Amino acid sequence: MNSQEEQPEAAGAPASTEDDGMTWWYKWLCKLAGILGGISCAFSGLWMCMTIYPLNIAAGVWMMLNAFILILCEAPFCCQFIEFANVVSARADKLRPWQKAVFYCGMAIFPVILSLTLTTLIGNAIAFATGLLYGLSALGKKGDAIAYARMQQLQQKPGGNDGMAENVQAQLV
Numbered sequence: 001m002n003s004q005e006e007q008p009e010a011a012g013a014p015a016s017t018e019d020d021g022m023t024w025w026y027k028w029l030c031k032l033a034g035i036l037g038g039i040s041c042a043f044s045g046l047w048m049c050m051t052i053y054p055l056n057i058a059a060g061v062w063m064m065l066n067a068f069i070l071i072l073c074e075a076p077f078c079c080q081f082i083e084f085a086n087v088v089s090a091r092a093d094k095l096r097p098w099q100k101a102v103f104y105c106g107m108a109i110f111p112v113i114l115s116l117t118l119t120t121l122i123g124n125a126i127a128f129a130t131g132l133l134y135g136l137s138a139l140g141k142k143g144d145a146i147a148y149a150r151m152q153q154l155q156q157k158p159g160g161n162d163g164m165a166e167n168v169q170a171q172l173v
Helices: 003-010 024-048 054-074 085-094 097-114 118-139 145-155 164-172
Strands: none
Touching (some): 024 054, 024 097, 054 118, 097 118
16 A cells, blocks of 8 residues: 555544445446536536627626536536646535535526526536435435334334233334
């Protein structure tokens, strides 16, 4: 091992092995949506900047900034010419899914508020969908009905000794 690789572990930096409950294909789906959202924001932002209206230009510049941030966080290999791309991507990967969801959705809503046009809606739709995908992953996995029913039965306290509570618990086991 290189001495530079040993330093973060010795400094007590948190390991990136924390499981966020996302499957591998869902992580790749979120990354792909982020890349496509960045591309759509970039093209729509460039199109929005070709006008004389100041709010449209501001929304277009914001959309191009959104595109840069999305691609920087989700696909740092596309930004090899930027020295800090891997650092930003590593920090973005340490964020919880709900934090990414709030950040991406907030970034996508702001240009629409500045200039409500079809171009801003279409351009930010995939970036907003990326935030929604991360938000859905923050909710967690759906539990099965049997485990939920068992948990409910164990939480309820039997009201009397009529034998029904013991029969239900015996059937669950």
